[in-house]
Amino acid sequence: MKTLIICFSYHHKNTEKIASAIAKTLGSEVKSPSETDPNAPSDYDLVGFGSGISFGSHYKVLLDFADKLPAVTNKKAFIFSTSGQTGKTTNFHKKLREILQSKGFTVAGEFNCGGFDTYGFLKVLGGIQKGHPDEEDLKQAEAFAKSLIQPAKA
Numbered sequence: 001m002k003t004l005i006i007c008f009s010y011h012h013k014n015t016e017k018i019a020s021a022i023a024k025t026l027g028s029e030v031k032s033p034s035e036t037d038p039n040a041p042s043d044y045d046l047v048g049f050g051s052g053i054s055f056g057s058h059y060k061v062l063l064d065f066a067d068k069l070p071a072v073t074n075k076k077a078f079i080f081s082t083s084g085q086t087g088k089t090t091n092f093h094k095k096l097r098e099i100l101q102s103k104g105f106t107v108a109g110e111f112n113c114g115g116f117d118t119y120g121f122l123k124v125l126g127g128i129q130k131g132h133p134d135e136e137d138l139k140q141a142e143a144f145a146k147s148l149i150q151p152a153k154a
Contacts (some may be wrong), residue, residue: 003028014082025145033065054084
């Protein structure tokens, strides 16, 4: 299966670490939105989209890239993120999921884990989610990636 991961990782490279773990498992390449032609996903069987979470949603850079994608058919995507807050990823991923589905992608799965966050006032406090993503988070990302390529059990 030919896969591509489009990832924007900013402050502490938290999401880049997750993207690398997923890419290792899937045998895929990782590119930033600025390195990727919006038409490129049509050449792949599975495309991952990920970034950190800012104010409850993926970074604008990734959302803007997704907006530029042409319509596709029979293409699978997955969504991933890291964030200072963890929990209801469906809320964090809502905007990106809606954009991808509007372009014709089937979202095959979603993954979120903690990421060290020192944005704004959190810097004064020393940050939150220190040490994340950690080894357990990376193992969970690898397991998530395997679930994307293993056939569902009946």
